[in-house]
Each structure stands twice: as C-alpha cells, then as structure tokens.
Amino acid sequence: MADGIRLERVSFGYNGTQVFDELTLQVPGSMGTAVIGANGSGKSTLLGLIAGTLRPQSGSIDVRNPEGIALAVQHNQVSETFPITVAEAVAMGRWRSLGLWRRASNADRAIVDYWIAAFDLDDLRRRRLGSLSGGQRQRTLLAQTFAQESPIVLLDEPTVGLDAESRERLRFHVDRLARAGTTVVAATHDVELAGRFDLCVLLGGGRVLATGTPSDVLTESNLAAALTLG
Ligand SMILES: Nc1ncnc2c1ncn2[C@@H]1O[C@H](COP(=O)(O)OP(=O)(O)OP(=O)(O)O)[C@@H](O)[C@H]1O
Ligand SMILES: [Mg+2]
Known part of the structure; x- marks a missing residue:
C-alpha cells in the first residue's frame, strides 16, 4: 500500500462491548474522508485504532506513516483545567x-x-x-x-462548538491540506461538513454501511438506515 490507510478484518471491543467485528475499510491517501454514523457507532473508536491509541483484538491496520499521525480528540476527552x-x-x-x-x-x-x-x-x-x-x-x-x-490528520467531531465562520475556516483548511497531499479523516455528525469531503464512510451496527462520494453515501435512505442500526 503506497498511500492511505487500510483496515483488514479488524475486530475491537471495550470490556463487554463489541464495536467492530472483522471491519475492512480502505481510506485513500491525499484526500479528505468523512466518517459519519449515529452516536455509539464507533467513529471515535475507528480514529483511535488508526491513530494507534487503541489496539485491535485481531486483524491488521496498515498506515503508511504511523509516526506521522495527528489526532484531534473529541471535545469531551480534553482536560479543561490544563x-x-x-x-x-x-x-x-x-x-x-x-x-x-x-x-x-x-x-x-x-x-x-x-x-x-x-x-x-x-x-x-x-x-x-x-x-x-x-x-x-x-x-x-x-x-x-x-x-x-x-501527513495524516484525524479530527474527531471537529465542528462541535464552532460558529459558522469557524466552520468555514476549518473547511477551507481541510480542503487546502487534502489538495496538498495530506490525508484527512474526520468523524462527524455534521452532514453538511461531510458533504464537502472527497469521500464518506457511513458506519452502523459495527459495519461499513456505505462508502463513496458524498452524493452516493449521504442519501436519505442510507442515513435512516444508519440511525436505525446505531
Ligand atoms: N472507554 C470505553 N469503555 C467502554 N465502552 C466504550 C468506551 N468508549 C466507547 N465505548 C462504547 O463503544 C461504542 C462506540 O463508541 P464510540 O465513542 O466509538 O462512538 P462514536 O460513533 O464516536 O459516538 P459519538 O457520536 O457519541 O461520538 C459505544 O457503544 C460506546 O458506548
Ligand atoms: Mg465519538
């Protein structure tokens, strides 16, 4: 794999909660990919597995440059008193x-x-x-x-708390970096933000429900299915 990120039959769970069972997913390099899915569908877990902060129970995760990953964790995981x-x-x-x-x-x-x-x-x-x-x-x-x-930037719910101007700034920089060869992966509930990415991955029920361009993935029926599966 010259570029990008590949997960091959990755299984992962927390104590008692199985999140992924043999998940296989390819994230191309030098592009922006949005990961969408309901609360608890495993978006943050997926970013943690890619970043190496979580270890899979089985399966393999292939990252071109594992040293070169920047992860912006979800807001609620950051200490506010530092x-x-x-x-x-x-x-x-x-x-x-x-x-x-x-x-x-x-x-x-x-x-x-x-x-x-x-x-x-x-x-x-x-x-x-x-x-x-x-x-x-x-x-x-x-x-x-x-x-x-x-070279790889992972963003977990990057628009949470941002006003319209800040969201626009974020979109601008994500676009610019992806054009310049950075691999950007963002977990988000923000369908509008996801629509601006090159590719979307829709998670639900521990599986990839759909992957492709935003117009292929962000359909009403896909989003409804994702909500039902959680
Ligand atoms: N530290 C943990 N210990 C036990 N279970 C966890 C832990 N973190 C997440 N989970 C569980 O794993 C599943 C996936 O959680 P994850 O945080 O990856 O979902 P998410 O898609 O990022 O959700 P959200 O949209 O709320 O950010 C959920 O069922 C959650 O309850
Ligand atoms: Mg999350």
Missing part, C-alpha cells in the same frame, strides 16, 4: 518534530503563528485554556493539531 495558554497549547503541536532538547526554530514559530491566525486566536494567545469558551477551546485544539503538519 494550566497553559492558547499560544503554548498550539506550540505543543510542534513538540514531536522538535525532539526532546531542540529549541523551537523560527520556522516552528512561523507555523505556530500561522495556525493561531488561521483559527482567529491572535487576541486569545495569552489566555488560559480553562478561561475559554467551548468554541474557542475547540479552535485551539484544531490549531494545535494542524500545527503538527502531519
């Missing part, structure tokens, strides 16, 4: 590429500044995360994730 500022949080996005002792270079600082501006965080740079609104915190998390400049 005592750092917005600018520090976004700069943390550069840590992995800095290594333990290297100092941030001008290029690193430019990348951090770029993503702070991209999500309209300039006026909030010195604010503590705990003092932010939900949408402001989500914008910080997105800026931190994109600042990693990873």
